[in-house]
Amino acid sequence: MLISIVLIIIAFYTLNLALSTFSTDVTLATLYFTVAVLSFGFVVLSVFRVRRGYALANPAPLKVMSIVKCPQCSFKQIKNFAVGDFVFKKLGMCTQCGVASLSITGIYYDGPTRR
Amino acid sequence: MKTIKEIGKPTMDPLPQLNVLMESFLITPVDMDPSGIVSKFDHLLDVRDVKFKEDVQKMAPSADSAQVNNLENLVEASWALNTIFRIIRHFYLLGKKTNSIFIIIQLQALLPMIMQEAEAYLGAGRAFAEGQPIGDGLGPLVASKLMKDKSQRKVEKDIMVAETTMEDRRIIALKAEGPGGNVGKPGDAIQSLLQENNGKVSMIVMVDAALKFEGETTGEISEGIGAAIGGIGTERFKIEQEATKQHIPVYAVIVKESILEAITPMKKEILEAGDKVIERIKNLIVERSKPGDTVIIAGIGNTIGIGQ
Numbered sequence: 401m402l403i404s405i406v407l408i409i410i411a412f413y414t415l416n417l418a419l420s421t422f423s424t425d426v427t428l429a430t431l432y433f434t435v436a437v438l439s440f441g442f443v444v445l446s447v448f449r450v451r452r453g454y455a456l457a458n459p460a461p462l463k464v465m466s467i468v469k470c471p472q473c474s475f476k477q478i479k480n481f482a483v484g485d486f487v488f489k490k491l492g493m494c495t496q497c498g499v500a501s502l503s504i505t506g507i508y509y510d511g512p513t514r515r
Numbered sequence: 516m517k518t519i520k521e522i523g524k525p526t527m528d529p530l531p532q533l534n535v536l537m538e539s540f541l542i543t544p545v546d547m548d549p550s551g552i553v554s555k556f557d558h559l560l561d562v563r564d565v566k567f568k569e570d571v572q573k574m575a576p577s578a579d580s581a582q583v584n585n586l587e588n589l590v591e592a593s594w595a596l597n598t599i600f601r602i603i604r605h606f607y608l609l610g611k612k613t614n615s616i617f618i619i620i621q622l623q624a625l626l627p628m629i630m631q632e633a634e635a636y637l638g639a640g641r642a643f644a645e646g647q648p649i650g651d652g653l654g655p656l657v658a659s660k661l662m663k664d665k666s667q668r669k670v671e672k673d674i675m676v677a678e679t680t681m682e683d684r685r686i687i688a689l690k691a692e693g694p695g696g697n698v699g700k701p702g703d704a705i706q707s708l709l710q711e712n713n714g715k716v717s718m719i720v721m722v723d724a725a726l727k728f729e730g731e732t733t734g735e736i737s738e739g740i741g742a743a744i745g746g747i748g749t750e751r752f753k754i755e756q757e758a759t760k761q762h763i764p765v766y767a768v769i770v771k772e773s774i775l776e777a778i779t780p781m782k783k784e785i786l787e788a789g790d791k792v793i794e795r796i797k798n799l800i801v802e803r804s805k806p807g808d809t810v811i812i813a814g815i816g817n818t819i820g821i822g823q
Binding site: 483 | 641647663693780781786821823
């Protein structure tokens with residue numbers, strides 16, 4: 401943070417020098433201008449890095465779904481994952497056909513594409 | 516800590532024990548004379564696994580065996596995060612101490628990859644805490660689809676085996692025992708199955724999740740030759756040794772995914788790849804074996820959230 405403040409001060413100072421010396425010495429003005437651009441560049445880069453770091457440190461919780469199917473009939477339901485669910489867990493009676501063959505056939509993460 | 520307290524209901528504070536586990540390490544065997552190093556490694560990993568599991572069981576006395584496996588995986592993910600933190604802190608402080616900008620620049624250059632890995636372990640922590648299937652569970656998912664409703668038996672360490680038929684071939688399918696977080700020892704299981712069926716097995720097909728390169732599509736399937744199994748190499752060694760002894764070809768079917776996708780909850784594309792993998796296996800065994808042959812199909816990976 402302190403380094404960024406110092407760099408911003410240097411950037412403004414050298415930018416001022418570049419503008420004031422532009423009419424008398426173009427080479428010196430270009431040098432001052434380069435220093436100013438570099439200083440601004442470092443500050444912008446470091447600010448973006450910090451922002452990205454915070455963004456990665458707090459990912460949103462994932463939406464996980466369980467697929468419930470009955471192999472005897474066409475019954476299929478997609479519900480939110482609950483702790484204790486697992487693939488091929490038997491859930492008992494099918495509400496549609498009345499046969500005790502309802503089970504979880506798949507669990508997946510449903511959400512935006514991750515990097 | 517929160518999950519251990521919720522599931523395990525410990526009578527005393529598990530924090531000191533957890534801190535001891537977070538700082539634990541494994542000293543690898545001497546490799547100056549590499550002869551016999553695989554069995555030494557295998558022994559060390561067995562000791563580590565047993566100790567880890569017992570320590571987790573002590574911290575969470577009310578947890579059942581599947582929950583202990585999930586908590587063990589969760590502690591391992593936390594251990595990995597803690598190790599990343601310690602390494603980063605080491606190089607950061609070393610750079611400051613020695614006033615070396617080059618150490619800091621190296622750290623800065625590697626930071627995007629390190630952050631990606633750390634994010635993956637963070638996601639894995641949530642999946643392990645709730646017992647959700649992860650991307651690495653693709654192999655066990657395929658094997659469990661083949662094993663479903665078939666008579667099953669337990670072989671070797673935490674491996675379940677069932678027999679079925681596919682395209683007139685006898686199929687021996689195996690996977691780690693679920694639904695707790697577990698990879699088992701498929702190397703030992705395949706070795707003992709090959710010895711049990713001495714000379715009768717005509718091919719081995721291994722199904723696993725594999726890391727993709729950037730630009731490749733998640734859920735893409737590839738076929739290859741060789742033992743598709745990760746880890747330190749002890750399990751692969753056993754499979755290769757026994758397969759070579761009996762001249763059995765080993766085929767691999769892999770599903771591509773990133774490191775993040777491998778240890779965070781299973782994506783829809785990976786789940787859907789399971790059925791496509793079974794079709795690819797069917798084609799493979801029709802091409803490479805004869806009716807009546809015996810084929811071993813091994814689903815490799817962490818079986819968390821996947822029963823059989």
